Amino acid sequence: MEQIPIADASRRFTTRVQAALFPTLAQSLVSLALLSLIGFVVYAFVDWALIRAVFSGSDGSVCRAPSAGACWPFITHKMGVFLYGRYPEAEIWRVNLTYVLALAGLTPLMLPGVPRKLLLSLYMLIVFPALAFILLRGGLLGLPLVGTELWGGLLLTLVIASVGIAASFPIGILLALARRSDLPIVRWAATGYIELVRGVPLVTVLFMASVMLPLFLPPDVTIDKLLRALVGVALFSAAYLAEVIRGGLQAIPRGQYEAADALGLGYWRKMGLVVLPQAIRIVIPGLVNSFISLFKDTSLVLIIGLFDLIGIVEQSVQADAKWFSPQTAATGYFFAGAVFWIFCFAMSRYSASLERKLENRGRS
Structure with a gap:
């Protein structure tokens, strides 16, 4: 396999970028304007999400400073509520088990080359909905409602x-x-x-x-x-x-x-x-x-x-x-x-x- 020198590869890349973004004066101005806008948006997001962000704290007081950015402690403290709502904490294993059962049927169904697609489809359409209903709602098999x-x-x-x-x-x-x-x-x-x-x-x-x-x-x-x-x-x-x-x-x-x-x-x-x-x-x-x-x-x-x-x-x-x-x-x-x-x-x-x-x- 022919090896392309680094200088030639860099020159080809520069030529392609110039041909794609700066072929004419008008298109060059549009490209510069869009690149400037993208750069501004990326910088503003990084500044808010990382540079000025708050990463630790026990309440929102740490995030009320005028210069504060993203309040990540809020996400970590409320993650359980975001994922499960007001589902009882002692029964959350039922939700997690439902997710596992869903992935166990959906993953092989979506992957090419996996045999017995018909059985997997029947599992996802008939068996899994019944299991998910019993697990999530309860009231059967000794599960609290x-x-x-x-x-x-x-x-x-x-x-x-x-x-x-x-x-x-x-x-x-x-x-x-x-x-x-x-x-x-x-x-x-x-x-x-x-x-x-x-x-x-x-x-x-x-x-x-x-x-x-x-x-x-x-x-x-x-x-x-x-x-x-x-x-x-x-x-x-x-x-x-x-x-x-x-x-x-x-x-x-x-x-x-x-x-x-x-x-x-x-x-x-x-x-x-x-x-x-x-x-x-x-x-x-x-x-x-x-x-x-x-x-x-x-x-x-x-x-x-x-x-x-x-x-x-x-x-x-x-x-x-x-x-x-x-x-x-x-x-x-x-x-x-x-x-x-x-x-x-x-x-x-x-x-x-x-x-x-x-x-x-x-x-x-």
Whole structure:
């Protein structure tokens, strides 16, 4: 292998940078302005997060100095609340065990080359939800009952996001198929539902599920507030997923439908074995975008009294007088934003790798 001298490599790098950033006078000015802005933002963040930051202390008094930066002791002292909400400390092992069971099924399911994908899928869709419900709520197998009103923080965010994604995906597929149905009544019903739900904000759906729904129920009938929120989020997200999947169905060439009909496949086998796999492969970016949007929208449950990660951060800042300060609030919101970014970025990168793998498989 030919070795390139260091001087030549440096010269080539400089030439590429000059050609990319400073090809003309106008583009050079734009590049300099953007580089200056990026440098200013990076310096300001480093100054706030590291140089002027406070790294130790037992309350917010250490962070109230005018020159203080990020208040990291607030994060370390409140980490348990941010992760588990008001879940009883003696029962937190149940939450951790739920996370382990989820990773045990999800990790091999996402890794290529791992056998028995069907069994893993059945575990994640059937077995794990039952185990997670028993572990988190309790009341069975000798586990103390922990009401959903005590759930909060990252735990509640992950519960709403995972249940919303898992429930809305199959509903969205059925709605997309129904909207393309040859039966007018089915097509009209699906179209009406999709357009109605897409025409209102999620805040309205959550408000209706939390406040208005109990007014239509008998006085002795109550439905858990978290369950109502989960149903509202799933039905809301399903309408958007239906339109994404419908776009994939429309992109499938007519010849694929005719080939499936020529093989004598019925409607459901044709869709399940021929059409839907190709359609979902086409719309992976749109699906992941909807999942990321759903994950971020979990913060809206704060308006109905459920404290997800952002809600518990806000409550910790405002309700605890000894930690209250502008820097404490800024640090808490930065921590919540960083957690959301990590999860959303992970979903985005996984979808990109899945797209590349499917594209390479299609070429081969």
